[in-house]
Amino acid sequence: MSSDADELEVSVWRGDNASGRFEDFRVPAQENQTILDVVSWIQQHRDPTLSYRYACRVGMCGSCAMMVNGVPRWTCRTHVKVALKDNRISIGPLRNLPVIKDLATDMDPFFDKWVAAEGMHHPSRTRDDAIEQINPEDASRQEANKGIECINCSVCYAACDTVAGNDDYLGPAALQRAWTLYNDAKDAGKLNILEAVSGKGGCHNCHSQGGCSHYCPNDLNPMAAIAGLKRASALSFFKGRK
């Protein structure tokens, strides 16, 4: 196929977990064009049955992540020029998740692990109590702040080799959420969190290679959050509570 600067050579995964293949398309190149624009163009002009997921198109909702030329990316904010290799792009469903169809993955395992990591609020007060005052300069608040911009896109989960090798591993996003809540003065579930992240799928399985932090589109650092959980659970271990 000759490479035409006016057109991109795009191959898109069609199928599900059980079977599938990459299908080739030629897509008009634009000066300003995201990977999601390319996928949408194919669906609107070539094949209306192409399945994929997105909502906000501005990097807020976390629903559009896919594998682009082999690496996980948020497609609505990934410029084609950043990802293009020899005028070619391959676009596939996110790694480490079951594929429903084409580019749409089943994100249930990802969210189930958030819950398993106790990544939910454990209230410390009732509605009848006064709202707790939080000092924004507080060290633990600052630590918690580092993780709050997570958009649940699962890019880190797709990047993680430990997730690929260990089905139980909770993964970087869920563990980062656990660490955020662990540092939240308004969260009363510290021990529940430590217990949840200390099992066979817990934070101790992380090899600290940093794929998660490298690919996180929001420049978050789940690897550092996991290191925090390891420290906290080690201290707790020495104090005799597991």
Place this chain on the structure above:
Amino acid sequence: MLTVRLYMLQRITALLMAPLVLGHLAVMIYAVQGGLSAAEILGRTQGSVAWFLFYGCFVVAVSVHAAIGLRVVVHELMGLKGTLLELFTWATAAGLFLLGGRAVMAVTLS
């Protein structure tokens, strides 16, 4: 496949091994430079409680540390899990302990 307990065991044994490795290397270099023969070395180690404890600790630490480390590797790379994974872990620990233990006995028992 690491719980906090296995993780701590692996780190503690690693911490234990770091000075033991250095001690082992230092004594080795000292003994070689001094021109000690095997018989002279054995003469000093055999019957020595200190050397028994030094290398005994080493063998226990390696057995625990390597068994846990290899457990992670075979789980993540080869998919071994459940009872098989437990068996593998214990067999590795026991195997290393027997091998190392035999060597320690030979060198330190009089």
